[in-house]
Amino acid sequence: MHSNPQTRLAITLLITLISVSGIALPYPILAPLFHHSEHPLSQFAGLPSELLFGIALAIYPLGILIGGSFIGALSDSYGRRNVLAITLLGSTVGYAITAYSAVSGSFVLFCLARFFTGICEGNLSIARAIASDLHPQIDRAKSFSYLSATNYAGYLIGPLIGGYLVGFGIDWVFGLAAAACFICALLCLLLLPQDKPQHNHQHSRSSLTLLKEKPILNFFILYLSLTTGVCIYYEFYPLWLVIKLDFTPIDISWATVWITSVMIAAALWLSPRLPKLMNSAQASTLGMAALAASLFMMALAPASSYGVWFALIGISIAIYNTHLPLYLAESYPDKGQGGLMGLMTTTFCLGNIIAAAIGSIAAMIGVDWAIIAAALLAFAGAALFVIMRPRQPAAPELP
Secondary structure (H helix, E strand, O other): OOOOHHHHHHHHHHHHHHHHHHHHOOHHHHHHHHHOOOOHHHOOOOOOHHHHHHHHHHHHHHHHHHHHHHHHHHHHHHOHHHHHHHHHHHHHHHHHHHHHHHHHOOHHHHHHHHHHHHHHHHHHHHHHHHHHHOOOOOOHHHHHHHHHHHHHHHHHHHHHHHHHHHHHOHHHHHHHHHHHHHHHHHHHHHHOOOOOOOOOHHHOOOHHHHHHOHHHHHHHHHHHHHHHHHHHHHHHHHHHHHHHHOOOHHHHHHHHHHHHHHHHHHHHHHHHHHHHOOOHHHHHHHHHHHHHHHHHHHHHOOHHHHHHHHHHHHHHHHHHHHHHHHHHHHHOOOOOHHHHHHHHHHHHHHHHHHHHHHHHHHHHHOHHHHHHHHHHHHHHHHHHHHHHOOOOOOOOOOO
């Protein structure tokens, strides 16, 4: 087995790339499916398609919310590789059932399958934990930057493939996602070394136990506000593009390629250089504030200028996605990294659920209001971070 830190990181990045690509495959097809389609999934119990769209969006992160609350902590107790492999196999089964439900047209089975898949995909916190474990052999800022770039690459590749593959049928999209997760499980078992538990079992049952500490609870509150805003953007920008510019699934895929390409470039080039200029808290604040401003401009500016705001949003997300986990790891080095990163995953997914509700209501008034709500929540997260966080020393002065 490979024990070299650089090799372990490379394997983890490969698994993350394939896994996230599988997760992101369905993204460009759901908004058009529920907005103007006769597909059975968009018609259930006489409910409005906008409401069904919100349910379909919320049920998946609800699963991740539950899975993320304990999967990262379980990896502290039972080893990263074992827990990661088992949950990837679970995702394989979940996507296979989702493909079947798409063929049969069962909205209830579709939602149940998405829920189960979400539980298993609370495992994304394990990749962050592995990256954190490699410190000091590999600097955390560099590891988190590479991991962020890999996540963005998955969100680039997945929607692009999904947008073109949907022509063969929605079941093909979820079937390919199942295959991707199965390949990841094999890579995990064959290439990652067997690791030792980080903590005693009774101390790592759930990431939510960390909320007993007020500083971490404060972080949870501000991160929830931030991620709710970001999730409204992620979940509703495809609908925004459909309504404002009449985009097709392929058009949405290429818009996603643009923003994720910018994210990858920012994560690989800009984020690793920021620690020379500022500490992780200052960099996080910069990213969150820039995100809020960019979202406001996207809602208020002409729709045809979306490419500019997508780019600025992508840069902003890349900055805070690297430096907020770094801030958390640096501030609480005595905590299990699986539990800490699991808490971030749990918070992000709770934000997904709240975002589906807020965004659905706002979209019924007007899709621009969904983006404005995202901007307000991102601004609130940045403000709370400045107010609540413990102070860090300033970045070292450049010679």
